[in-house]
Amino acid sequence: NKQILLRDYVTGFPKESDMIHTTGTIRLKVEEGSKAIVVKNLYLSCDPYMRNRMKKPDAPPYADSMTPQSPVLGFGVAKVLDSGHPDFKEGDLVWGTTGWEEFSLIQAPESLFKITHTDVPLSYYTGLLGMPGLTAYAGLYEVCSPKKGETVFVSAASGAVGQLVGQFAKLLGCYVVGSAGSKQKVDLLKNKFGFDDAFNYKDEHDLNAALKRHFPEGIDVYFENVGGSMLDAVLLNMRYHGRIAVCGMISQYNLDKPEGIHNLFRLITKRIRMEGFVVLDYLHLYPKFLQLALQYIKEGKIVYLEDTIEGLENAPSALIRLFTGQNVGKQVAVVANE
Numbered sequence: 001n002k003q004i005l006l007r008d009y010v011t012g013f014p015k016e017s018d019m020i021h022t023t024g025t026i027r028l029k030v031e032e033g034s035k036a037i038v039v040k041n042l043y044l045s046c047d048p049y050m051r052n053r054m055k056k057p058d059a060p061p062y063a064d065s066m067t068p069q070s071p072v073l074g075f076g077v078a079k080v081l082d083s084g085h086p087d088f089k090e091g092d093l094v095w096g097t098t099g100w101e102e103f104s105l106i107q108a109p110e111s112l113f114k115i116t117h118t119d120v121p122l123s124y125y126t127g128l129l130g131m132p133g134l135t136a137y138a139g140l141y142e143v144c145s146p147k148k149g150e151t152v153f154v155s156a157a158s159g160a161v162g163q164l165v166g167q168f169a170k171l172l173g174c175y176v177v178g179s180a181g182s183k184q185k186v187d188l189l190k191n192k193f194g195f196d197d198a199f200n201y202k203d204e205h206d207l208n209a210a211l212k213r214h215f216p217e218g219i220d221v222y223f224e225n226v227g228g229s230m231l232d233a234v235l236l237n238m239r240y241h242g243r244i245a246v247c248g249m250i251s252q253y254n255l256d257k258p259e260g261i262h263n264l265f266r267l268i269t270k271r272i273r274m275e276g277f278v279v280l281d282y283l284h285l286y287p288k289f290l291q292l293a294l295q296y297i298k299e300g301k302i303v304y305l306e307d308t309i310e311g312l313e314n315a316p317s318a319l320i321r322l323f324t325g326q327n328v329g330k331q332v333a334v335v336a337n338e
């Protein structure tokens with residue numbers, strides 16, 4: 001059983017050497033009387049939050065830390081090889097938390113979702129039809145409730161979550177602008193994902209001025225993925241009664257000390273609601289979301305871009321790409337084909 005272990009708790013920018021390649025053994029049959037399942041991992045999802053789970057546990061934890069010298073944990077798509085659980089049988093396809101290894105023994109499979117729609121690429125269950133898709137849906141619809149005609153700004157807009165936020169907001173009839181870190185990504189936002197406009201934040205020495213240029217009347221809804229100086233600049237450009245869904249702050253994840261935010265007073269003067277959320281609190285919406293997303297795919301109303309790397313051994317470098325901005329679309333590592 002080829003595996004990727006977390007070497008030790010990570011500090012600073014993650015490196016490939018923070019993860020170790022090894023080979024272990026695993027019984028491909030579950031013990032008599034156990035409710036566990038054994039799965040073959042097919043696709044592994046590389047997600048920014050994984051970096052936060054590689055930290056020494058702190059209080060309050062963002063999510064439970066991973067255990068050094070144990071397989072890296074993340075979302076993935078897998079096939080059931082053996083099951084002691086009444087709800088799963090050999091051959092079932094599932095998505096949910098699994099290990100970065102060829103085969104995993106999952107002790108509590110109740111947390112997994114069974115995949116019943118297979119007429120789409122299975123890897124979509126790491127992105128569009130999985131955790132990032134539900135994040136985009138919950139953060140936009142539930143936290144921000146955008147109305148037709150409102151202005152929406154999305155940061156890290158070409159990524160796993162951002163590309164969907166923008167497309168959903170367009171379908172609601174909003175004016176949507178995204179920011180991303182390269183010309184290629186900006187072109188994708190405008191030409192593939194249908195954003196009204198987009199800019200490369202790395203080309204802007206004054207983010208406040210860039211936002212004023214794109215939103216002369218201000219921003220009603222900000223879907224926050226990056227934090228730091230972008231959040232500060234957005235606060236100066238929010239409209240009265242604007243809503244900010246704080247989904248992530250990737251620019252802060254590798255810093256020992258987070259950057260300070262200076263413009264929070266605007267929350268008061270502009271009556272802005274800024275709300276952090278974690279997708280895990282919205283899992284009950286998954287069936288409703290799945291139905292909508294499948295419908296949109298069928299009708300050609302949304303598209304989804306993946307950035308795929310082959311091989312379990314390349315998963316660590318794929319994860320690091322998220323923090324250098326090399327991923328173009330949802331970063332996935334392929335472990336095996338069905």
Ligand code: NDP
Pocket residue numbers: 046047048049131132135156157158159160161162179180181182185225226246247248249250251252277278279280321322323324325326327328329330331
């Ligand atoms: P992406 O696919 O968007 O990949 C990460 C992207 O972040 C990179 O491609 C890069 O794009 C950008 N980035 C990296 N470093 C920086 C930086 N220092 N400053 C600005 N941008 C940076 O990731 P996801 O779509 O999976 O995740 C997006 C956000 O959503 C993350 O913050 C993540 O933690 C959060 N999240 C939160 C969840 C929740 O429940 N609250 C659930 C899932 C995700 P670029 O080239 O544009 O810089």
